[in-house]
Amino acid sequence: MDLSSLLQELDLSVSDKPRPSPSPPPITDLLCRLREKLIGPSESEAERSDLIRRVERLFQTADPDWLFPSTNKSDDDDDGDVIKGEELKAAYTSLVCALIGCSALPLCEDDCSPVSASAYQNLPTRATAVGSALTALLRTLGHVGNEGTSLLLAVAPSICVFAVTHFQERPWSSPCSRASSQCLHVELLRAGGWTDDAHFLFGAGPEDRCMMGDILDLLQPQLDKDKLFRCEEVKLVFAWTLLQARGPSLSPLLSRVLPPSLLLNDHYRPENCILGIRCLHRIVLNVPAADLRQFNRAEVIYQALFKHLYTSEAAVIELSLSCLLDVLWVLEKPLPSSPSTRKCRHDDVMRLFLTHMEPENKMALRRVYASALPQYVDRMGVSVCRHLKRLERVVLSYLEISDPPEQTSRLKVLEALQKTIKTAWPRIPCRSNVLLCSLLKLLVDVTSDSLLIGSVRDQLTNHAAECIKLLDACCHGKIQPLLQQVDSSCCSAEVLRILATVTATTER
Known part of the structure; x- marks a missing residue:
């Protein structure tokens, strides 16, 4: 045509x-x-x-x-066309x-009533x-x-x-x-x-024309608290563009992207809250620490995330714990290499984290807590000594209950226990008997469980054996005589073989 x-x-x-x-x-x-x-x-x-x-x-x-x-x-051209x-x-x-x-x-009519499918x-x-x-x-x-x-x-x-x-x-x-x-x-x-979305939105150099600012100009009228949740596409487009950021590209736009991210984070609907946490995490990872500390922004982000530790939504807690690690890195000075009486925000998070972790009976939440525990123990370093009583109770509780089919809770708690023993070893001997009993019971349970996948059983036994080795090292070899007293009357041949391997490795 x-x-x-x-x-x-x-x-x-x-x-x-x-x-x-x-x-x-x-x-x-x-x-x-x-x-x-x-x-x-x-x-x-x-x-x-x-x-x-x-x-x-x-x-x-x-x-x-x-x-x-x-x-x-030329603008002086007489041609009217x-x-x-x-x-x-x-x-x-x-x-x-x-x-x-x-x-x-x-x-949407309001932020509570979604649009009907029709x-x-x-x-x-x-x-x-x-x-x-x-x-x-x-x-x-x-x-x-x-x-x-x-x-x-x-x-x-x-x-x-x-x-x-x-x-x-x-x-x-x-x-x-x-x-x-x-x-x-x-x-x-x-x-x-443009090579990719990040190049389109943020450019590859100072001379590139970035589209992120222009897109924010388009979205800005709908990014306030009264309209953000009535326009389904606005929050999705905002989150998608923000999540493409890489490097320090967000710093010039921080004052424009932080308020909508906090609004999403504070919303009562979990899907909006998750979007907000992801946006805040992207901001923390892509804005220099000095800019985040300016005007107390990092503290605002920390408080917005900390309150999520009181929720029961596994996905919200998982993202919050991950983001809090990076926010604390911005807010807190490096933790001391020796025990200190000075408490910090790491202690506040760890204390609340362990307090909620201990009585939790929902398996999804137990997995989330257990998966985050090794990272927090590693970050706390020797300061974890301030939380050993709670941590001991958590370890004993989580090793006792099976978590099929992948046994995520048990494996992650064993990993956290290894890190704790390596870091806080002077404080471990007084707890060695209780921990050893729990580890031996775990070995008996695991080796007698016919429903366990072979690879999962191997991981559990290897991690438990490693914990026993570390306990023996902390106690200067006092665990070995106890292990040698274990015989076939109280456990299977497989457990004896594992303990013999531990003893032989420790002696070398």
Whole structure:
């Protein structure tokens, strides 16, 4: 289909200005008329979809020199058809926004009531059509060369927001709309010569034009506490862009990305809270410590995360404990290499952590706590001596209860026990009898459990044997005589073989 036929179909072949020849109207006039049609009332869904498909064909078939006329002519040129660069960018930006508006998500009534699934019924079809039209625009724009760079930079933020909204697996997307949006996203990076999402958003050097600030400008009106949770796509796009950060690229944007991250972190819905914690963690990892300490920001982040240790959501606690480790690294000086009476935030986290860990009976939470324990013991160093009573009770409790099929809780607690013995060895001999009894009982339970996977059984026995070796070293060989008194009357031959191996290794 040629351009004249397409314009005739669109009823846009005649400009408001009188023209001496039947040439097509200025592209800015056409774009404005198209925008009016897209945002105006439509008789049916089919009519709107048909209009979007015609816009796609326009970008596919029209002459690029007419679609993207040169804007390098002098402003003194008397030709009334000369189009200035800002005018052209404004026209294309308006059209792109109108196209994207055709697939806009409905707003939630409030932050408590999600949109019903029926409200998303037609969105995948619209998003697929809009994605195809925008892909056609980018492909044509990509052949223009350097003259199209400024125009591409003008429309790129809006296109990125649209693509990210629809290429994720959400209630408003379908396999077809996700594929179309993913194709659009790839085409956007290719058209601008960006190597990946991080390069697109944050640039690779100080001279690169970064899109993150422009995207935040688009999202900013919806990033306050009253609107953030009513716009489902806004929080997802914000989190996605922030999670692409790498290096110190977030520092100049810290004052803009921290407040929405804290809002997400503080929300009562776990899915929003998890998004917020991930955003805060990305900020902590990609902003210099000095900037985080300025204006007490790191302390605010610490307090926002610390309160999550009181929740019962395993995923929230897991992410919070991981993020707290990095926040504490920013807030606290290196812990002393010798015991000190000075307590710090590490102690506050460790104390609450162990207090909640000891009586916990939900297996999912036990695994989360146990998985984080070795890292905290390692970070505390010799200061873990201040928590040995609680830690001992936790170790005894967690080694006693099986955690099939992977035995994560037991394995991680054994790892934490090894680190504790190596670090706090002068304080271990007085606890050696209790710990040894628990480890021997664990060996008996593990070797007699026929349901255990072979590789898991080997890991448990190896870790337990290593703990016994370390206990013997702390007690200057006093454990060996006790182990030699164990015989077949109280345990299996397999346990005796493991203990013989421990004894022989210790003697060497």
